[in-house]
Amino acid sequence: MTVQDSPTDAAAFAADWEAWHQRKDAALAQEHGFLAVTGQYWPEAEPERFPGAPGAWSAGPGGVTVELDDDEELVVDGTAVRGRHTFGDIPERGGVGAAWGDAVIEVAKRGGRYVVRPRHPQHPLRTAFTGTPAYAPDRRWVVTGTYTPFAEPRPTTVGAAVEGLQHVYDAPGRIRFAFDGQALELTAFPGSTPGSLQVLFADATSGVTTYPAGRVLHVDAPGPDGTVVVDFNRATNLPCAYTDFATCPLPPAENRLKVAIEAGDKIPHERGPATR
Template sequence: MDRKISGLPMAALLMVVGLAGCGQGSQAVSEQEAAVSAEDLSFLNDNQAWRIERHSRLVQPDGWTSLVGLHWLTLKAHYIGSGATSGMRLAVGPERMGLVQREGGKVWFTPESGVDLRVNEQPLRGRIQLHSDQEAEPTVVVFDQGKGSLSLLQRGPHQALRVRHADAATRQQFSGLDYWPADRRWVLPARFVAHNPARTLQVVDMVGMSNTLANPGRLVFERDGQSYALEAVANADGSLLVMMADGTSGHGSYAAGRYLDVAAPDAQGQTLLDFNRSYNPPCAFSIYATCPLPPAENRLDLRIEAGEKAYAHKPVAGQEV
């Protein structure tokens, strides 16, 4: 069966544009029909380019599919490494990697003597402070000739070590993404309604922690004559992030909900919601991700049959590399 875009079968669109390109378009179809078809094909191409980029980011050596560990710091000091004698045992890396210490509200790392570790492409020889993912320049400790990395997460008052590895089974066995057919009818105009004064949004994440996020306003849109609203989270560049659940959550799309990136509203508060670009949060691909979940305000009584479907995991025993 042909996929349909804006109600037109894909095969028909290709035939229309093909005829126009051969100089027969004026006889076979009207100029208006050819223009509509070309516009639909441009939409398809743009959407496909976005999907390719999305896949590429996920499977980068340091992408979300490379996660192999999430270790919460519960003591003042942890000896870390992949060996059986390590107090905090990592799935990968040197048997004895070093010592992690919490002192005076800071986290420090002292490498084991003789272990090949690097920070900013320079050999790590002595004790350093680990800067978290919430700071301007997070520290990334690299091991295994660049295949593995260790970094610090800050989630509220809690801290954890995140470990990635290019040879992670979840990356090597990544089975790809599945989507609903791209449909321009799911590209909807939205009106940004600012909160005055600006608010914050309390969002719980996958590990049960509450996060306070900047919530400058909500996005109001219509579908099939009904009005809906989504609370938006502010990004540093002025764009917005929406975390949402809908009627497909757990019934075709990822059960915990999906995300949608939204361009900054214009001077009149207008922007677009392209639900074809709804995507799964990182926790859809790894048990080691800490994803904010959709707030209650963003649980829609609407089936959004567009964008990314639920990821079909392959069995990965123990989540090892």
């Protein structure tokens, strides 16, 4: 159901949302955030040089290896490395940042494959960033629902912003709620903090006013009775909404809602005008 009885008045609610929105955009635009990524490269067995990064990169059973020229140096975990360096195995969705001057070279694993992404703070996508357009906050889009855990987490395969790549998440349960008389539900994935959840979803605004691939919504840990608060005002763009150099997961089929969620982030300026 829609939250109706909060003591927070409209002005305070809007101010709280605005502060959150600014913090979110500031994190996105941090010095070595996704707006600083200048390329996305998939090393193979044969060493190869990539634009915006030192050395020649390769990948094999032992992980990612870089072979640096005599005048090149990376700093890994505070230690300067020269010559040949192997990063070792990296867990899925994990990554390592190697400093190179004012840049960071990210080495990560996504969809079972290793990826190298240079991050340069002077990248125009970052320096020209002016913020993310969004719908005005409205308490109508704050709903309460019920979280029901599955008997066992369900491995759920979803597509990715990169063609041919897939992500697998263990879905712990689903969230059910009602909006405008419609019963809706969303499969939830583990969130970034203990007990919290995140939901990847698309809706009738996707490709119209919001990014076509969908958005993500973070949900605080359910209460003892399974009650959750779903605030669609905080539906957030994934990095792939701003840059092609991201491997973002796509919503599972059951999370493609037929209703229009006219709340949260809109299509970024970087992808073209967001209509109202």
